[in-house]
Amino acid sequence: MRENFVIHPNYSHLAAKLQDVLYNFSKKGDYVTKGERNVIKMVQLEGIAFNIKKFKTPNVFQSLVYQYLRKSKAKRSFEYASKLIDFGIKTPFPVGYLEVFSGGLKESFYVSEHVNYDFDFRELIHNPSFKKRNEILRQFTHFTFKLHENGINFLDHSPGNTLIVESEKDTYVFYLIDLNRMRFESMDFNARMHNFRRLWLSKTMMKVMAKEYAKLYKKSVDGTYALMLHYSRGFQKKVNSKKLRRRK
Known part of the structure; x- marks a missing residue:
C-alpha cells in the first residue's frame, strides 16, 4: 500500500x-x-x-x-x-x-x-421572487465572464456548484465548489455560451444574463440570448429524455 x-x-x-x-x-x-x-x-x-x-x-x-x-x-x-x-x-x-x-x-x-454561505444558485432557480434576484444574476454573470476571460472552462458549472455570500448591501460573492472537472483554455463566444447550459436557466433568467454578458463581451443582446437559449434547451432536452427512458 x-x-x-x-x-x-x-x-x-x-x-x-x-x-x-x-x-x-x-x-x-x-x-x-x-x-x-x-x-x-x-x-x-x-x-x-x-x-x-x-x-x-x-x-x-x-x-x-x-x-x-x-x-x-x-x-x-x-x-x-x-x-x-x-x-x-x-x-x-x-x-x-x-x-x-x-x-x-x-x-x-x-x-x-468550510465556507459559511447564505444560499446557493439553486435557490434563484426555484424561487422566481427571490429577493434581489436580477441583481444577483447580473453579478453572477460578471463572475462567469471573469472565469471565461481567464480561460477557465468549469465543466460542472451547475446550480449546486456556486455558493453565494451577501457581503455588503447589494454585493454578492461567489464561491465555486466541486472542482475536479475543469479545463484551462481560451474560450470563444460559442464555448462561453455553451458553458451556461448546465445552469437550468429559465427564459426570464437568460434574458437578464444575456443582456449583461452582451455588454461585457460587446455582442448583440439578441445573438447572445439566442445562443444561450440554444445550448440550454438542448442540454435540458437531453437530460429530460434520459429521465424519461429510465422511467420506461
Whole structure:
C-alpha cells in the first residue's frame, strides 16, 4: 500500500491531526452530504472548520487509470482550487488531499476550508421572487465572464456548484465548489455560451444574463440570448429524455 498526503503550508501544523481524521473518516466529523457517489463531512480542528470530501471508490479499471494515467479527483480538486485562487476566483481554500493506492487508487479525500454561505444558485432557480434576484444574476454573470476571460472552462458549472455570500448591501460573492472537472483554455463566444447550459436557466433568467454578458463581451443582446437559449434547451432536452427512458 502506498499513500500520498499533501497539505498546504498554511496548515502544516495540523498535518498529524488531519491525517488522523482521514484515517478514521467513518468515525470522525459530522455529515454534510451522504450521497451514493461521494461523502462530505465537516470537522473542527483547533477552532477551524474543514470540509472533507471522500470520493467514491473507483472500479478496477478506473483505479489503475487514476494511479498511472490520470490525476485523481482529489488531486485535481486541490490543484484546480489553487489555480482559481491565483486568478482571483473564490473557492473554499484548498487545505490538502490524501490518495491511497493498492493495485490502483483505493481511496481519495479532498480537504478544504468550510465556507459559511447564505444560499446557493439553486435557490434563484426555484424561487422566481427571490429577493434581489436580477441583481444577483447580473453579478453572477460578471463572475462567469471573469472565469471565461481567464480561460477557465468549469465543466460542472451547475446550480449546486456556486455558493453565494451577501457581503455588503447589494454585493454578492461567489464561491465555486466541486472542482475536479475543469479545463484551462481560451474560450470563444460559442464555448462561453455553451458553458451556461448546465445552469437550468429559465427564459426570464437568460434574458437578464444575456443582456449583461452582451455588454461585457460587446455582442448583440439578441445573438447572445439566442445562443444561450440554444445550448440550454438542448442540454435540458437531453437530460429530460434520459429521465424519461429510465422511467420506461
